[in-house]
Amino acid sequence: MALDITTTAARPRAARLRADATRNRERIVNAAREAIVEFGPDVPLDEVARRAGVGNATLYRHFTDRTELVRQVALSVMARTARSAEDALAEEPDAFSALQRFAFEAADERIGALCPMLSTAFDRSDPAVEPEARRMERAITAIMDRAQCSGQVRGDIAVGDLMVALTQLTRPLPGSGCAGFDRFVRRHLQLFLDGLRAPARSRLEGTAATLEDLQGCH
Incomplete structure (x- = not known):
């Protein structure tokens, strides 16, 4: 006993x-x-x-070691980004509101600063990384598809265009040390989102950027 x-x-x-x-x-x-x-x-x-x-x-x-820590940060960022997209898709009744919510949450995640650094610091063939990356891509693609199928987002863009914009807009300016940079991020992200709305007010040059296009840039 x-x-x-x-x-x-x-x-x-x-x-x-x-x-x-x-x-x-x-x-x-x-x-x-x-x-x-x-x-x-x-x-x-x-x-x-x-x-x-x-x-x-x-x-x-x-x-x-550092490699294992950075790997875990990468996994965490991908999981958080995927969950953000999944939650927006499930909880927002309006397709464009879901896209907009996800975009601002991704900006708050600072993926523009994190993704370029993390992408060179871990193995993409890592068995733990690959499913998280696929989950994130599926969730973001679903948000974009829903917004385009609803007729609220122009049809001449693809998920890659959204990800390029999010990455560029949330990347700090080199050597700027700009206090309050986040307020500029959100302001210019709103301008970008307004440009996604249908009907389109201009014709875009080139072709829509897919996730496969972005993967080919590495």
Whole structure:
């Protein structure tokens, strides 16, 4: 009986330890994401630990090296972006409102700063990365398809055009150090979204950019 009592008493403590470990891991990944936006993927790990409010030993207990941490940040960004698109599609009754909500949430995610840096820091053939990338692409494509099928978005664009615009508009200007840059991002993103509305007021040069086109640019 004594063994049973001890085992039962140990379970809540073990659960608390697992919950603490999960929270620490999430804090580290979120801190790394913010630090990468500011300093790039070579940000000192000491800075990541400081922002996360954990010790270096805790960081290394979760992530053995920088590569593993950056990989986890990439997975987190893709998962958050996919979830944002899925939630907008499920919760917004209006097709253009779903597209607009996703675009602003993707801007808040700072994908313009993160994606170019992260894309060179992890293996695209990684078995964990590939399904997250496909999930993200499916969700964003579904949002664009719904908006175009509803007649609210011009038909001479594709998902690649949206992703190029989001990436360019949310990428900080080189060497600008511009305080309050986010207010310019949201302002110009709204101008871009207005340009997507149907009926189109101008004819675009070239052809619509697909996700396959963007993949061929790497």
